[in-house]
Amino acid sequence: MHVVLAGGGTGGHIEPMLALADALSRRTVGGAAVRITCLGTARGLETTLVPARGYELRLIPPVPLPRKPTLDLLRVPGRVRRAVADTRALLTELGADVVVGFGGYVALPAYLAARGAKVPVVVHEGNPLPGLANRIGARRAARVAVTTAGTPLRGAEHVGMPLRTSITGLNRAAHRAEARAAFGLDADRPTLLVFGGSQGAASLNRAATGAADALTAAGVQVLHARGPKNTDVGVPARPAGAAPYVVVDYLERMDLAYAAADLALCRSGAVTVAELSAVGLPAAFVPLPIGNGEQRLNALPVVEAGGGLLVDDAELSPAWIEAQLVPRLTDPAALLALAGHAAAAGIPDADEKLADMVIGVAGKVAGR
Template identity: 50%
Template sequence: MSTPSVVLAGGGTAGHVSPMLAIARALDRIHPEVRQSIIGTAAGLETRLVPEAGYRLETIEKVPMPRRPSRDLLRFPSRFGQAVRDAAAILRAEQADVVLGVGGYVCTPVYVAARRLGIPVVIHEANARPGLANKLGHRFAAFTGVAFEGTPLKGSEWVGMPMAREISQLDRSKQRAQAREALNLDPEKVTLVITGGSSGALSLNESIKAALTDLLGTGAQVLHLTGRDKALIGEHGALLEHPGYHQREYLDGMELAYAAADLIIARAGAATVSEIAAVGLPAIFVPLPVGNGEQELNARELVAAGGALLVKDEHFNKAWIRRNILPLLEDPQLLATMQAQSASRGITDADDRMARAALAAAGHPIEKAEKKK
């Protein structure tokens, strides 16, 4: 049997690129002879992240559908048609056996091109509210995997979120002491980690600053990832300092923070919610107050299972923190119960599941691929 050729498509944000690369690495593990290439645009993070990961990137034009009458709307049909032709040329050149898309602007013309060429399409949808590209592709996809069980794509399979194995295979209990040492934290103290991401941290940070004395008063220590250029400033223009409070703008390798934490406060992006469940970490989700409410939807199932609490950004203040977070930090049994419920919703092999689905659609079932190892 010939070597399978898999063309992955997606990009724009880390929310698309990261799971796509996790699937690519899984394909390499499962079938080392697989041929892979990735289609993206020249405007997204894929232009940096894909080559850094060692994969070849082909690009087509980014053609978003204009939402209002404009000159761009008049030009859309011809631009989209050209993007489909460019995608088809790449698929023919790669002799693609299957297209695996993760969503984003680039995927729509790639799905259409694959459909016209008779190439099977496999889709992963990362958000609880599907994007337009994946809604279209799902209509004729050979397989659609979703990160969240309640995602409204009829006939899809709940596979979880493909993620870096440093996170999906993390054993928090075994690595806790080492992680706390690496982060200069007390190995014995209950640890609260706070992260608002690079763009959505400002209001969250101010609420933490207001409640910091109360949080530290529980005997817990706090690791606060403030986001770039959002460090908290104390008196006289210096960085805010308190015994037990550890402030960083960012952290390379969130697996360290996950291993060190007993409780995390975070936004509710799809990757963050999925990673937190995969490692079995109790969480407080404060969805970013922009967009169409997709972050709240992402957190809904984990909250319903009892593994997390959810609070709107506008309600996340000192009073809410005192009522809801202080009791958790002071009661190990409450945290243990949340930890078990969080882990019950975690999926740690989504990358392998999607890779297997792609190989099956390409006519290379995994049983045959495994014999080649």
């Protein structure tokens, strides 16, 4: 069985694609391993992320999709035709049994090429507001999987967000001492994790560092990923014996960061929300203030379940952190309740559910 995965561009498409690839690579069909090929473009993160995880990457022409009507929209049909022709030839060469798309400018030509090549399609939508590529792909897809219940796609089935097993298999309590030691944190203090994505977030950096004295005076230690370019972000060294405030550029091991923390202050991208709920780590979510509002929608199911808080970017401040987070971080019962509700909102086996779906579609068509 040969599965072709289309999910290049951003981490929000690539990470669930690779989590599914890992789940498929653990399977056999008819006694043979499942073959996996990922599609991408020469300009996306997939050029480094996919080979680093050990999967074959084949490149196709990108088809950027303007979010609003512009003159660039007139160029899309020609780009689509070229990309579809190249992708269809590639599907034929590979002998693809199924195409799985995760949205974005790689998925659209893959969906259209699969239709022409009579290869079945499975769509996975990570956001509660689907993009154009997945809206098109879902019209004739054999199965449609979504991360958020109620996502408006035809035939949508709620399976959750596929995640790495290093996250879904994480026992936070068992690794807490190891994780805190790795970051130079005290073993027994309540811990706030602050991160704003791979590049950091200026508003989170300002608010957290501004609240440093209030946090550490209350006995709360902080692990703060500021972003590799934000070298001016920092706090003065804490006095001897005080709760530490540790600032790092980037977190290579998010599993250890999650294990070290009792509460997170972060953005609410789809993968971030899914990871936090999968490991049962409550969070104060600060949706990105630009875009179509999907980050707020990503966080709402967890917040409504009692597993986190939601604060607008414009409202986030040192005073808000002191008033809202310090009392929770210094109340073990409150933290325990938040963690339980966060975990209840998570779907840790979405990768296996999606793998079942994909193998079922491919096997049905191939007569397996």
